[in-house]
Amino acid sequence: MSAAGPSTYAPLHEVDGSDRAEIPDSIYRAAVLTNSLTSGDTWVHVEHSSTYGAALMFPQVARSAGWPISLTIVALRSFMFLFFGMSLQIYLLNQIGREERVMSGFAGQMHLCNFAPGGRGPLGTIITPERTYSFGQWATRLFARDSMKTLFPSRAEEIDSTVDVGEYALESFQIRWVCCAVFMMVTLEELIRIYHLFTLLWSVPCEAGVWIDGDKDFQEHDSWLERVHLKVAGIPRHWKAIYFVTLLLPKFMIWKLCCQAGIEYLMETADIDGTLVNCVALAFILNLDENVCETMMKEHTRVMMSKCRGFPLHDRDSKKLMKTSQLISAASDPEGLSSGRRTKAEVATEYLRHQSLSRVTFRDFIQWLPGKLFLIGFLTMIFVADYYSRNCVFSQVEGEPYWTMPEQ
Numbered sequence: 001m002s003a004a005g006p007s008t009y010a011p012l013h014e015v016d017g018s019d020r021a022e023i024p025d026s027i028y029r030a031a032v033l034t035n036s037l038t039s040g041d042t043w044v045h046v047e048h049s050s051t052y053g054a055a056l057m058f059p060q061v062a063r064s065a066g067w068p069i070s071l072t073i074v075a076l077r078s079f080m081f082l083f084f085g086m087s088l089q090i091y092l093l094n095q096i097g098r099e100e101r102v103m104s105g106f107a108g109q110m111h112l113c114n115f116a117p118g119g120r121g122p123l124g125t126i127i128t129p130e131r132t133y134s135f136g137q138w139a140t141r142l143f144a145r146d147s148m149k150t151l152f153p154s155r156a157e158e159i160d161s162t163v164d165v166g167e168y169a170l171e172s173f174q175i176r177w178v179c180c181a182v183f184m185m186v187t188l189e190e191l192i193r194i195y196h197l198f199t200l201l202w203s204v205p206c207e208a209g210v211w212i213d214g215d216k217d218f219q220e221h222d223s224w225l226e227r228v229h230l231k232v233a234g235i236p237r238h239w240k241a242i243y244f245v246t247l248l249l250p251k252f253m254i255w256k257l258c259c260q261a262g263i264e265y266l267m268e269t270a271d272i273d274g275t276l277v278n279c280v281a282l283a284f285i286l287n288l289d290e291n292v293c294e295t296m297m298k299e300h301t302r303v304m305m306s307k308c309r310g311f312p313l314h315d316r317d318s319k320k321l322m323k324t325s326q327l328i329s330a331a332s333d334p335e336g337l338s339s340g341r342r343t344k345a346e347v348a349t350e351y352l353r354h355q356s357l358s359r360v361t362f363r364d365f366i367q368w369l370p371g372k373l374f375l376i377g378f379l380t381m382i383f384v385a386d387y388y389s390r391n392c393v394f395s396q397v398e399g400e401p402y403w404t405m406p407e408q
Contacts (some may be wrong), residue, residue: 044200045310046232047193051085051289053245054078054297056197057308060235064211074301083247089254092285098260100268109135112170112268113392114217121167127251131166134270141165171272177380179279183262184380186283188372190255190378197248200232203239204311209234211308230304232311258285263383264391 047053055078062071108120121127133141145163149156170176213229235243263281269275293302 011192026102033076042313043310044196044203044232044313046200046305046308047197048305048308049290049293049302051078051082051293051297052193052197052251053305054083054293054301056200056243056247057230057305058301059239060209060211060233061230061304063208063239064233077297078301079246081292081296082289084296085289086250086254088288088292089258089285092288093254093257093261096265096282100261100264108139110168111391112168112270113388115169117166117169121169123165123167125167127167127169129171131164132169132171132270133166136167138166138168168270170270172275175272175275176267176269177384179275180263180266180384181278181376183266183282184259184383185376186280187255187259187262187286188376188379190251190286194248194252194255197251199313200311201235201243201248203313204232205234206237206240207234208236232309255286258282259379259383260386263380264387267384267387301362 046057053165058071058075058078062075063070065071115121116128117127117129117132121128125131142165145165148159148163152159211230211233215233262278265282266275266278269278
C-alpha cells in the first residue's frame with residue numbers, strides 16, 4: 001500500500017487542535033466557497049433580455065438624466081414593445097382557450113378527465129388498450145357505424161353487436177402526469193422572475209434615486225461603456241404604482257393563464273406523442289417578451305440593459321458561516337499582523353469546526369431538500385386539480401373513472 005501523498009487529508013472530525021495549525025490554503029478556499037453558498041441572493045437585478053426589464057429601466061434612466069429627448073423616446077419605445085408582447089401573449093392564450101372551450105364543444109368532444117384503460121369510456125363500455133382511439137379516429141368510426149344503421153335500420157341491433165367503434169380515452173396516465181410536471185418545470189423560471197421583480201419593487205427605496213453613475217477619472221480613448229455606469233437605485237412611489245399595474249400584475253396574470261391553458265391542453269391530449277411534444281412547446285408563449293426584445297429593440301439599447309448593475313439587499317451576514325469582512329481581512333492579511341484581524345488558519349479552523357459531520361443540524365437538512373422540486377410538484381397538483389374541478393365530476397361508482405364528464 002502506497003503512502004498518502006501531500007494532497008491527502010484526514011476527515012474533518014479527525015483533525016485535532018495540533019493539526020489545525022498546518023491546514024493548507026485549500027481549506028480556506030473551501031471556507032470562502034461554503035460562505036458564498038450559504039449567503040443566498042443578496043442582489044436584485046433588472047431583466048437584461050426582456051421587454052419587462054426595458055420598461056422598468058429606461059424610464060428611470062431618463063428621469064435621472066432630466067428627461068432628454070433621446071432617452072425619453074427609448075423609454076416610450078420600451079413600453080410600446082412591452083404592450084406589443086403582452087398583446088401577442090394574451091391573443092395566443094385566448095385562441096388556445098377558444099379551441100378547447102368553443103371548437104371542441106361544437107365538435108362534440110368531451111373532456112378526457114380520467115377516461116383510461118380499465119374504466120368505462122364515453123359510450124359506457126370497458127376501455128382496453130386495443131380499443132383506445134384519439135377523438136378524430138373515434139368520431140370517424142362512430143360516424144361510420146351510425147351511417148350503416150341509417151342505411152339499414154332493420155339491422156341496427158346486428159350492427160351494434162358486430163361493429164365495435166372502441167372508446168375515446170387516454171393512452172397513458174403516467175405520461176400525462178410526467179408531461180404536466182415538465183411543463184410546470186419550464187414555466188417555473190417565469191414565476192421566479194416575477195418574484196425577483198416583486199423583490200426589486202419592494203426593496204428599492206421609495207425615492208428619486210439616480211440610475212446613472214460614472215467614473216470621474218477616465219481616459220479620452222475610453223468608450224462610453226467605460227465612462228458611464230447604470231445601476232438600480234431608488235424609484236419614486238408613483239412609478240412603483242405604475243410598475244405594479246403595468247408590469248408585475250400583468251406578468252403574473254399571463255403566467256397563471258398560460259399555466260391553466262397549458263395544463264388543460266395537456267390533460268385533453270390523448271395520444272402519447274402529442275403530449276410529449278406539447279409539454280415544452282406551450283411554454284414558448286412565456287418567452288415571447290424575450291423574443292420581442294431580442295429582435296425588435298436596438299443593439300445599443302440591449303447593451304445598456306446588460307450593463308445595468310443590481311441593487312444590494314439588506315446584509316445577510318448573519319446567515320453565513322462567517323462574516324464577509326472576516327474572510328476579506330484574512331485574505332489581505334494571512335498572518336493576522338493587524339490588530340483585530342483573523343488569520344487564514346483561524347478562519348479555516350472555524351470552518352472545520354462548523355462543517356464536521358457530527359454537527360449536522362436540522363437547518364442543514366432543510367438546505368439539502370430540493371425546494372424547487374417540491375414547488376414544481378405542488379404547482380402541478382394545484383393546476384391539475386383546477387382542471388378537474390372545472391371540467392369533471394367525481395364518481396364513486398365501482399368500475400367507472402373517478403372523474404367523468406358532467407351530465408349535460
